[in-house]
Amino acid sequence: MSRTDGSRHGFGRHAHPIRPADRRPEPGLATVEMINAEVAHAAEAGLGEGCVWSPVEDLLVWVDINGKAVHRFDHVSGQPVGLWRYPETVGNAAIRAGGGLALGLGASVTLTDQVGAIETVIQLPGEPETNRANDGAVDPRGRLFQGTMSNTEPGSPVAGLHRVDGDGTARRVLSDVMISNGIGWSPDQSTMYYIDTLTFRVDQFDYDPDTGEIEGRRPFVTFDGSAGAPDGMTVDADGCLWVAMFGGSGVQRFSPSGEQLETVVTPGAPQTTCCCFGGPDLDTLYITTAADSIAGVETEGESNSGALFAADVDAAGLPTNLFAG
Template identity: 40%
Template sequence: MHLTALPCAPGPGRLSEGPVWDTGRGDLLWVDITAGLVHRGELVDRDDDSGLPDLRLTATVELGRPVGAVAPCASGGLLAAAGTAFLRIDDTGAVTEYADPALPDDGIPRRMNDAKCDPRGRLLAGTMAYDATRDAGALYRLDPDGTVTTLLSPVTLSNGLGWSPDGRLLYHADSPTRRVDVFDHDPATGALSRRRAFADTGPAGVPDGLAVDTGGRVWVAVWGAGQVRAYTPDGTLDAVVTVPASQVSSCAFAGPELDLLVITTAADGLTARQLAAEPDAGRLFVCRPGARGLPVPPFADGPAPVSPYSTSPHRARGSA
């Protein structure tokens, strides 16, 4: 199956990333990593006959440091993986430090990268060196009480987090390997085991962010290829979404029915000639892929959220 995504109205970011549908508020969150911005937007009607919605920017918070990802919190506000720490952003935009993962003190400058909440509302977040030094990153888990646990080390560029519909598998990409790996995941403890290869993106691009649908297909943003590729649970390529921007950074299911695929892209690092050929680089795109996604729970710093893996996937849950 081949699909094409359409650009959305918000202007291009430098490195747009980390889209997540906030089920509590019914809108979309995403970040611009190198600009240090957290964006919120709402779906609106599009002025054409495509049948797809557009996106309208409604709020932006500037953090003053690179921000890899953001998640809604069950208690209200947001949690950001930014710089070298986890930050709370309240509803007024005020920022406070929530937890410090104590990154290695070895002189290698690092930052937080991709992050997402697991089925129990714990935040998994990866790191990377600014210059992508080999094996300088790791994958961490932040529990609601502020405890930080190292789950996977070493990693070069931690990316692409998503869980199977039953919550018992975790998909993760160390991007330079050009491979998405899958782990057994214990929903009760958050422990990972039995790492193995799931899908290889090949020489045409590297795996970045990803999302999982209710059928267990894994939708992978392929940086450098201008595509999102969907793989069946056995790792077979099943669908391709063409994006008119080469640096596809992530994707997420969005909308009240979670039947829209929102795709982020980047303009960062492109030459003037490349930008002229890709005028929409850095924008968000949308398509309707004929699948519904799994809702991402909020960070569980309030009353325990209902697990989105045991109920209808397109109802709003929790609070934010």
């Protein structure tokens, strides 16, 4: 996240102070249920991120941005089943309908085959050379929304959000973004949720699933920074949002009306980055974390930093959207 001195791994001068959560609910909220996640794989990822369930292969895919790698995890054996390495940072992964992945590789969207070999590179328009892909998600109609951030001055408002159609056409749909992060859609496809981390908000847009157009941006949930900063996100079948709180040691669940319902704690891992539902019934919440100390959040002595976590929760995810490209 962000150091106020604008250091290499920070968010720069725009950041709010990020303080590790003390496992109490935000002020003014009703009592929030607390659930402990368990370590599924002690990966020690520098910057674990971008987890997504693959119904094509029946396994979990996630990335280590700083490690320039894609991890694959088998939920049955509880073991990693492959590691794909690349020459550039890997911001996120999406599952392709025809097999393979769509990766936020460097400052591009890169398509791979089923064994990770690069097939196609799609450049994102208007991105400075110093930017990189950071997080992305596929909408219910197979379009990939890919976000970016500055790789040299994290937190500078020079990034964007792009929509990549199945034919490879890329269009910038948001500019002046600081750190583009979690994206999700309501079950009825009428709302898109979006996180630009340093706004300390989850925003919502009116969404047209036929065209992929977004409009009417407005706040959905606003955070004060005391329990971390919003990072990755997923939406469950009931329309609740699950938001990974970087520096907050967990994931917060919100109702469709914005009420906080529960927190899933990642013990020994304050830098919670992303979450998704997986497993055959999509009822396991997987959570990625980071071991590298970022934005002034110390990981020394936090023995589970960089691990992949899993939690049994009273919810189920929506089916994974597959990229049409």
